Every structure is written in C-alpha cells, then in structure tokens.
Amino acid sequence: MDSVVDANQMDPAFVSEIAAEPGGEHIRRCFACGTCTASCPVREVTERYNPRRIIHMAVLGLREAVLSSDFIWLCSTCYACYERCPQDVRITELMHAIKNIAVREGHIHPSFRAQVSLLEQHGRLYDITSFENERRTEQGLPAILERADDFCRIFATTGLDALAEPEETGVDG
Amino acid sequence: MKYALYLGCTAPVRAMNYELAARNTASRLGIELVDINDFGCCGFPLKSVHHRTALLLSARNLALAEEQGVDICALCSSCTGTLAEANHTLQANEGLRQSVNAELEATTGRQYRGTIQVRHYARILYEQVGLDRIREAVTVDLSGLRLAAHYGCHYLKPVEVHDRFDDPENPHSLDRLIEAVGATSIYYEGRDQCCGGGILGADEATALGLPRLKLERAVAAGADALVVVCPFCDIMYELQQRRIEKMYETRFNLPVIFYPQLLGLALGLSAAEVGLGLNRVKSRKLLEIVS
Numbered sequence: 318m319d320s321v322v323d324a325n326q327m328d329p330a331f332v333s334e335i336a337a338e339p340g341g342e343h344i345r346r347c348f349a350c351g352t353c354t355a356s357c358p359v360r361e362v363t364e365r366y367n368p369r370r371i372i373h374m375a376v377l378g379l380r381e382a383v384l385s386s387d388f389i390w391l392c393s394t395c396y397a398c399y400e401r402c403p404q405d406v407r408i409t410e411l412m413h414a415i416k417n418i419a420v421r422e423g424h425i426h427p428s429f430r431a432q433v434s435l436l437e438q439h440g441r442l443y444d445i446t447s448f449e450n451e452r453r454t455e456q457g458l459p460a461i462l463e464r465a466d467d468f469c470r471i472f473a474t475t476g477l478d479a480l481a482e483p484e485e486t487g488v489d490g
Numbered sequence: 491m492k493y494a495l496y497l498g499c500t501a502p503v504r505a506m507n508y509e510l511a512a513r514n515t516a517s518r519l520g521i522e523l524v525d526i527n528d529f530g531c532c533g534f535p536l537k538s539v540h541h542r543t544a545l546l547l548s549a550r551n552l553a554l555a556e557e558q559g560v561d562i563c564a565l566c567s568s569c570t571g572t573l574a575e576a577n578h579t580l581q582a583n584e585g586l587r588q589s590v591n592a593e594l595e596a597t598t599g600r601q602y603r604g605t606i607q608v609r610h611y612a613r614i615l616y617e618q619v620g621l622d623r624i625r626e627a628v629t630v631d632l633s634g635l636r637l638a639a640h641y642g643c644h645y646l647k648p649v650e651v652h653d654r655f656d657d658p659e660n661p662h663s664l665d666r667l668i669e670a671v672g673a674t675s676i677y678y679e680g681r682d683q684c685c686g687g688g689i690l691g692a693d694e695a696t697a698l699g700l701p702r703l704k705l706e707r708a709v710a711a712g713a714d715a716l717v718v719v720c721p722f723c724d725i726m727y728e729l730q731q732r733r734i735e736k737m738y739e740t741r742f743n744l745p746v747i748f749y750p751q752l753l754g755l756a757l758g759l760s761a762a763e764v765g766l767g768l769n770r771v772k773s774r775k776l777l778e779i780v781s
Contacts, residue, residue, distance in 0.1 A: 417541050441530060
C-alpha cells in the first residue's frame with residue numbers, strides 16, 4: 318500500500334462520527350493488536366482487505382479515504398474478528414457503521430444498490446415469478462406470493478427509496 | 491413443538507432440496523411448521539446500507555410470527571442471525587422498541603411486543619428434539635460416510651445473539667448431529683472458515699477464493715461430502731463449485747449436502763423426499779445408500 322499520511326487530510330471529528338453511529342460505539346477501544354486481521358478469512362485471500370488498517374485509518378481521521386474506498390465493502394461479516402477482539406471493538410458492527418456513513422455520503426456499492434432495488438420491488442432478494450412457483454409446485458412445495466407493499470412504505474419513510482435504481486436489475490448467486 | 495417456518499429469500503428459490511428436507515424431517519420428528527406468506531426479507535442485506543431500515547424489516551417479520559403466537563424456525567443462518575439480533579435488541583431496549591414500533595405501525599399497521607424467540611432449524615434439532623430422539627429414530631445405516639461439517643458464521647456468531655449455545659472457536663453441535671445419524675464427522679483444516687457469501691456481490695473473484703480453500707481442505711481430509719446448514723453457504727460451495735474449479739484449474743467434485751437431507755435419509759425418507767435430485771454434485775456413496 319502507498320504512502321505517507323497527509324496530516325491535512327486528517328479529520329479529527331471522524332472517530333466521533335463513527336462512535337455516534339449504531340455499531341461504531343467501541344471504535345476508541347482499539348489498541349491496534351491486529352487480532353482482527355490475523356483472524357480474517359478475507360485477508361487470507363487478498364491483501365486489499367485489512368481490518369486493522371481500516372480502523373487505524375478511521376482513528377487517524379482519514380475520512381474521505383475510508384468512505385470512498387472499495388475495501389470497506391469486502392467484510393464478509395463472518396464475526397471471526399468480533400469474537401476474538403480482546404478490546405471488544407465489535408469490528409463487524411463497526412464496519413457496518415462505517416458503510417452506513419459511506420452510503421449517506423453517496424458511496425453505496427453498486428451491488429448493494431441493486432439489492433435495495435430488489436427489496437423495494439419484490440420484498441425479497443430473489444424475484445418469485447410463476448416460473449419459480451411452478452418449480453416449487455413440482456417439488457410439492459407451497460407457492461409464494463410476493464408482498465412488496467410494506468417494503469415500499471418502509472423505504473419511503475426511512476428514505477431508502479432514494480437509493481434504489483430507476484430500473485429493474487438482478488443479482489445472481 | 492410448533493414454529494413459524496422462516497424461509498428467507500434464498501432457500502425457497504435456490505435450495506428447494508433444503509426446504510423439502512427440513513419440512514419432511516420436521517414432520518417425521520413431530521415438529522409442526524407453520525407457513526406465514528407475508529414474511530419477507532430479514533433485513534440482512536441492509537445492515538451495511540441503512541441500519542434503521544434493516545431493523546424495521548426484522549421487526550416486521552418478528553411481529554408477523556408474534557401475531558400467530560409462534561417462535562421462528564429459520565433455515566438460513568444469516569436470517570437467523572439478523573432476526574435474533576434484532577429480537578435481542580428490541581427486547582432489551584424498551585425505548586428503541588417503541589420508536590421502531592411507531593414507524594412499523596405507520597408503515598405496516600403492525601407492532602412487535604417482544605414475546606417470541608428465533609432459532610435455526612439445526613439448533614432446534616440439537617436442543618429441542620435432542621440427540622437421543624434423533625438416534626432412536628434412525629433406521630438407515632450411514633456409518634460408512636465421512637463428512638466435513640461446515641458451521642458457517644451466522645449460525646453461531648456473534649455468540650450473544652445465539653444465547654452462547656455453541657462455542658465459536660470449537661463448535662460441536664453440527665458434529666454431534668452428524669454423529670447422531672451414524673456418520674463420521676471428520677476434522678479438516680479451516681473448519682471455522684467463512685463461505686465468502688457476504689462479498690460475492692461486491693467482489694466475486696475475491697469471494698470465490700474463500701470456498702476454494704475450504705473445498706481444497708475438505709477434499710484433502712478425505713471428506714465424502716461437506717455438510718451445510720445455510721442456503722448461501724451452499725451457493726458458494728455447490729452452485730459455484732464448477733466456476734471455482736475453472737478459475738483455479740482444479741477439480742474438487744465434492745458433494746455438498748444440507749444436514750436435514752442427511753437426517754432425512756437416516757430416518758428412512760426417500761431421495762425425492764429430501765430433494766437429493768436437486769443436488770448438483772452427485773454423491774455416489776449417498777446414492778448407493780438410498781438405492
């Protein structure tokens with residue numbers, strides 16, 4: 318990874334902003350031991366994701382670099398670090414908090430935007446069409462009716478509707 | 491025993507074998523499963539996007555089960571974790587529950603009073619049905635099978651969300667369930683490793699590196715199959731297996747089976763009753779046992 322940290326880029330309020338976000342409350346407890354990174358299954362396959370580095374960048378106040386990064390979206394939410402952290406930083410939830418702030422700053426990852434759209438349209442991540450229901454009936458399983466009305470109303474209330482894509486997209490597993 | 495069967499988004503579309511096996515084994519073991527058609531997404535995908543909306547979606551599902559007066563039995567580990575976490579949060583925090591209920595009432599006409607529990611089906615088998623009753627009900631000999639248990643993450647972590655029912659560093663519930671049907675649960679390196687499903691959308695190439703390691707290690711340990719309890723883990727290990735083999739120019743050909751399928755076969759259910767035909771990677775050993 319590059320570089321000298323530019324002190325002019327440091328926002329001393331960033332750590333407080335994270336601590337005020339649900340899940341981010343324990344960020345100041347981190348003493349940078351690296352148990353999270355050593356436990357991380359994503360770090361095992363790529364150097365692009367390193368939870369200790371992300372937390373340290375956040376504590377230094379490198380707000381823009383953290384929020385606009387791709388790497389904050391690489392937490393698989395496995396909770397290995399969460400369970401092992403000797404300081405109870407609750408890193409998985411801390412990563413959720415950082416991503417929530419990133420979304421508010423306009424940095425939502427496209428795959429998550431697609432999921433917001435699917436949920437608003439179908440109330441589910443996988444669309445249930447007559448094709449799926451025919452397959453279910455063949456297996457002797459009950460048909461499922463999509464009920465997206467509640468989702469539209471909930472998203473309109475919380476403002477999530479603004480994040481949905483204008484047209485329909487699909488995710489594939 | 492009566493539960494609302496919470497299917498989530500993935501199982502009813504991508505893992506009908508899991509759903510079939512769960513329904514048929516539950517019925518065989520005297521567990522009544524109620525369908526609630528209004529159930530929708532648990533909120534898991536939105537935890538990274540908008541915490542409050544995720545909580546509202548969880549509360550909506552909890553309220554639906556509460557209206558029927560039943561606890562939730564979930565098949566997907568992420569659904570289990572998300573709903574159980576929201577449940578604990580709403581039960582422990584009266585003020586938060588009131589504010590969530592105000593929004594839930596305004597948008598869906600429902601309220602959640604905090605009276606139900608959320609359990610994964612495998613945990614219900616382990617705790618409520620119990621190993622003894624499972625052992626007594628077994629009629630088919632599976633003793634020749636050497637199986638690699640994959641617990642996955644949200645089935646047991648974070649531990650406080652799951653009432654510390656199993657040890658996150660050295661879990662045993664799934665091993666005991668496998669042994670209860672007569673098969674052998676083998677040790678393999680990286681047993682506790684994540685399937686990578688959480689980042690499949692964000693970075694596919696990175697995500698597939700995780701199941702590659704698990705498949706490699708389970709094969710190296712001589713596993714006849716990987717045993718899973720989550721439809722998304724299955725997507726990573728079974729539905730993506732051919733792609734991983736191509737990416738890394740290797741061959742695993744490792745069958746992946748949902749625990750309720752294994753249980754059903756041991757209880758004497760037919761291959762069709764546990765949806766074995768829907769498993770992509772065929773297990774010759776399992777097919778011989780059921781034929």
